[in-house]
Amino acid sequence: MRVSVSWLREYVDLPADLPAGDLERALVDLGIEVESLVDLRETVTGPLVVGEVLQIEELTGFKKPIRFCRVDVGAANGTGEPQEIVCGARNFAPGDKVVVILPGGVLPGNFAIGARKTYGRNSHGMICSATELGLGDDHSGIIVLPEDTPAKPGDDARPVVGLDDVVVEMEITPDRGYALSVRGIARELSLALGVPFRDPAAVDAPGGTAEPAYPVEVRDTVGCDRFAARLVRGVDPTAQTPGWMAQRLTVAGIRSISLPVDITNYLMLELGQPMHAFDADRISGPLVVRRAEPGEKLTTLDGVTRTLVAEDLVICDDTGPVSLAAVMGGETSEVVAGTTNVLFEAAHWDPAMVGRTARRHKLFSEAAKRWERGVDPTLALVAIEKAVRLLTEHAGGTAGAEILDLDHVRPRTPIALPADLPSRRVGVAYPPERVVELLEQVGCAVTRGADRLGEDPGEAGVPASGGAPVLTVTPPSWRPDLTDPADLVEEVVRLDGYDRVPSVLPTAPAGRGLTGQQQRRRAVARSLAERGYVEVLAQPFVSPELPDQLGLPADDPRRAAVRLANPLSEEEPLLRTTLLGPLLGIVRRNIGRGQRDVAIYEIGAVFHPRPGAGAPPAMGVDRRPTDAEFAAADAVVPDQPRHVAVALAGEIEPAGWWGAGRPAGWADAVEAGRAVLAAAGIPADRVTVRSAERAPWHPGRCAELLVDDTVVGYAGELHPAVVASLELPRRTSAAELNLDALPAAPMVTGPTISTFPPALIDVALVVDEQVPAAEVERALVAGAGELLEAVRLFDVYASAQLGAGRRSLAYKLTFRAPDRTLTVEEAVAARDAAVAEAARRCGATLRGA
Structure with missing residues (x-):
């Protein structure tokens, strides 16, 4: 604003x-x-003067239209001769008065103006637009001053265009x-x-007449609870917008279009009441305010043809929609250059409806911005009256005596406010008289009820202290945001001064430290950060196309998502059911900005709708919900398990003088999953990693992670189709685990440290390449018995000598006894038992045997 x-x-x-x-x-x-x-x-320095265009010569042979102008700037240039200026704008003609900055002047942005040769001609200065003067965002043409501008060529242009203002x-x-x-x-x-205020809406506005100004039918009195209109006939279509009005519109950043349209914009800025001006001769039949039929189309004033939905409210004539109600008018009924009969409309529309329509069509007009925030419903006739007066004063014409006013506005509901509630909520003493005074300054009507004793929740659900009166407050029509006692408390504090509210640090109650879940999440985050992953916080909102981009099957439960009633973006109206969508979007964004190697993680909630959940119960803020209301509301809230996910792309180990790097792969994602489980306190002997198939991972490079035979997550390389759909680098890998599905960590006991030397034995086992290394490792552990202290895979080898479909897995086995030095026979026997168990479970044979 x-x-x-x-x-x-x-x-x-x-x-x-x-x-x-x-x-x-x-x-x-x-x-x-x-x-x-x-x-x-202070924004424009140097000679800024009024000029009158004398001649215009069209220059040809250039990529864009160029004009060589001779402009009378009086004696401001020191010679009195016409000033020669090259200009590319085409919205002015000889005889027009314009704003000229002469050589030596400086425009906003420290843009100095001088004399120079351009397009083969000498240009001495510049003819200015509103943007160049810093008066607004309109750069479609230069400022053409109204014909009635009293300034002469050479006069200072600052007062004329409003550059003498703040x-x-x-x-x-x-x-x-x-x-x-x-x-x-x-x-x-x-x-x-503390100074006097004169309400611009305090004008005598006649009410509606029995004979309407134009036949109008409102079929949806919820979406439009008031509709007013009045007709002005025989206006001069050539009438210009007065200079003072055009100047104020320019300063506000609104382009001057035509007198009727400028009047509606002017009154919108002055009163806060958006209006619309119809060309009455271009309307066919009565106007009808109704919901749109799905698939109906309307070409709005910005030239875009929009497909409407059933929730959109439109104004129609016999030809169909002519205006997208409260957002933007249509081309078929707009005021044009030859308009002589103008129908002014001022209505009151439902804010929620307008907000959803504006977001749906991505059309955030100045009118829509006001409607979705709430407009005074009593302004319709006032705005109509002022618009008619301005139009007839500056363009002639005759205002019709008939006035349409379809009024279905409901009166404001009074609010019961305990007079001591502001004091109790804020901690500042506000006497009841002060509370009444401040609320009446806002425009509220306040009546004082009887004193109320005790702790009866009564009105507003907030008990008054003994003897405190209850105020009945009716908010003014222009404050739709005042609906609850808390809103009135905020007004009292705001008007009395936020600086009077003391800054008091509350005494922290004795606590129990972090919960087990908090400790687990911090341990997981710390573990991933220590491994080089960077934490990110992604928005939990996703698009309806994400499940298809991730390749989720049609029956995948992750396709069922919670849709927001009022999303921040119509493109992302759903809550995520997996962390991978937003996380991979961050990977794509970083790759696109030149970050070749990415390793990130996020810990956050996903949202799964509860089957059969209905609408939440309606609850206000005037009191605490009952246990039954809270339980009913909680039953509708979606399940929100907390997940952790990682994503990798590029090199996991960078290359340098020390040697070649290593690209990130599926094994790194699996290792990240193992690290999460270890940090969560899950012992390694309770963790199983095995191959699996699950979207969006590559079916041959995907592993599922289990704890006690319960699947808690997946890790691996993403499917090539998913990588292509999301525009990610090849071999991008990811992992996602459900932290809430993990069992409680067992009590950790101190390890027993043996002082006796270990026996180190390596074994190389040949198995089918389909046999997971983890299965072989589990078999070795089971067969070796209690003497086995550690086992580690250190080599994987495949060759033609081993045979097709075979590979060698080499493990380092560490044996140790807690009370003695193992003999060679004991260590070999334990190794043989481990190998025998691997042979039984996995078909393993000793390499070279």
Whole structure:
């Protein structure tokens, strides 16, 4: 929201000598974030003057249209001769008044202007657009001053275009839609500075008449609970927007289009009431406000043809939709250059509906921004009246006596507020009289009820302390965000001053330290970080196309996802059922930005919908939910097990002067899974790793990890189709484990350390290449008995001598007794027993035997 201070001064008596810093501080203290506060007089230095275009010569032979202009700048150039300027804009003609910056001037961004030769001609200065002057974002053409501009060629252009003003740009939070208007900001400043406020909506607006201004039918009074309209006939289609209005629109970042449209935009900025201007002669038959038929199409004012859905609210005539209600009008009924009969419409639309429609169509118009935050429903007739007055004043015409007003607005529901609730919630003493005073400043109607004693939850669900009165508060029409006692408490604190709230550090209660799950998660994170993985935090939102990209089967339970009712992005409306989707997206993003070697991990929740879960019960914030309500709500919440996932691409061991590197592969992902289980306290003898098939992994390079015969995760190389779909490097590998599925870690006992020497024996066993090395290792452990202290695979070998489909697995066996030095016979016997068990279970034979 950009607004000039001069416009604000029309409705609030700001002190003449108010420093810019004090103005910014007042807004910030009210909870309004100030993006910038710019004194426009300091943004452009040097000669900036009004010029009148005398001649235009079209230059040809260039890739884009170029014009050589002679402009009268009076005596500002020191000679009085026409100024020669080369310009590429085409929205002006001889006789137009424009804004010219002469050599020696400096535009915003420290852009110095001088004389130079360009396109074969000498150019002395620049004809300026709003963007070049820092007045807005419109760079489609230069500023053409209205014909009634009193300034003469050579006069200072700063007062003409508003560069003698101060502009405030604010970021308005979603709960303060009223502040997206001069009316709202002026009212807030009057409260902050204690100065008088004049409401721009305080005009005599006639009510609806028995005969409507135009036949309109509203079929959905929930989506549109008020619709007002009035017709102005015989306006001058050539009438220009007055300079003061065009200037304010430009400062606000809105392009001047035509007088009727500019009036609607002007009043939207002033009152906060979006409007629409129809060409009455281009409407066929009565207007109908209804939900769209699925598949209907509408070409909006931005030239885009949009396919509508059943939730969209549209305004239709006999030809079909002519406007996407509350978001943007359609091309077929817009005001054009020859419009003489204008139908002004001002309505009140459902904020939730508008917000969903704007996101669905990716059409965040200025009107939609206001509607989804809430608009004062009492402004419709006021806006119509002011629009009619402005149009007839500047373009003539006759305003019809008929006024349409279809009003289905429900009155505001009063809120019961214990007078001592602000004090109890905030810790600052607010006497009841002060609470009433502050709420009435906001515009609330407050009545004081009888004193209430005891701990009866009663109204608002917040018991009052003994003797505290209960206030019945009816919020004003322009504050739809005030719905609960907590909202009123926030208003009291905000207006009284956040600086009065003391900063008191609460006393920390005695705790029990970290829970077992917290300790496990930290141990897993620390273990992966020590192995070189970098932790990332991905958004839990995914697109509906992700299951197909991951190659999940049609019956895979991971396809069933929770859909958000109000997603941040319509492209990602689902909650993830696996960590791999967002995690692999981070891998792709890093690879795309030049990071060739990536090893990342995330620990987070996934979301699985509960079968048969219905809609959650409606619960307010005025009281604590009952146990039954809490249980009903909890039954709807999706299951949220916590997973850990890793992803690798590129080199796991970098190359350098020390030798060749090693690319990451499926074995590294499996090892990461083992490391997770070890860090979680699961003994190695309870862990099993075996081959498996599961999307999105490669069927021949995928392993499942089991603890006590329960599958807890998968690891391996991703399927080539998945790698191609997600635009990942070849051989990208990943692992994902369910931490919540892991059993509790057993009690750890100190190891027994033997002082006797070990017996070290190597064995090489030949097995079928389909036999997992882990199966062979388990067989060796089972056969060797208690004397075996450790076993480690150190070599894998295959050759034609071994035979097709055979490979050699070499293991280092460490034998040790706790109470004696083993004899050679004992060690050999234990080795032979281990080999025999491997032969029995896996068909292994000693290599060379």
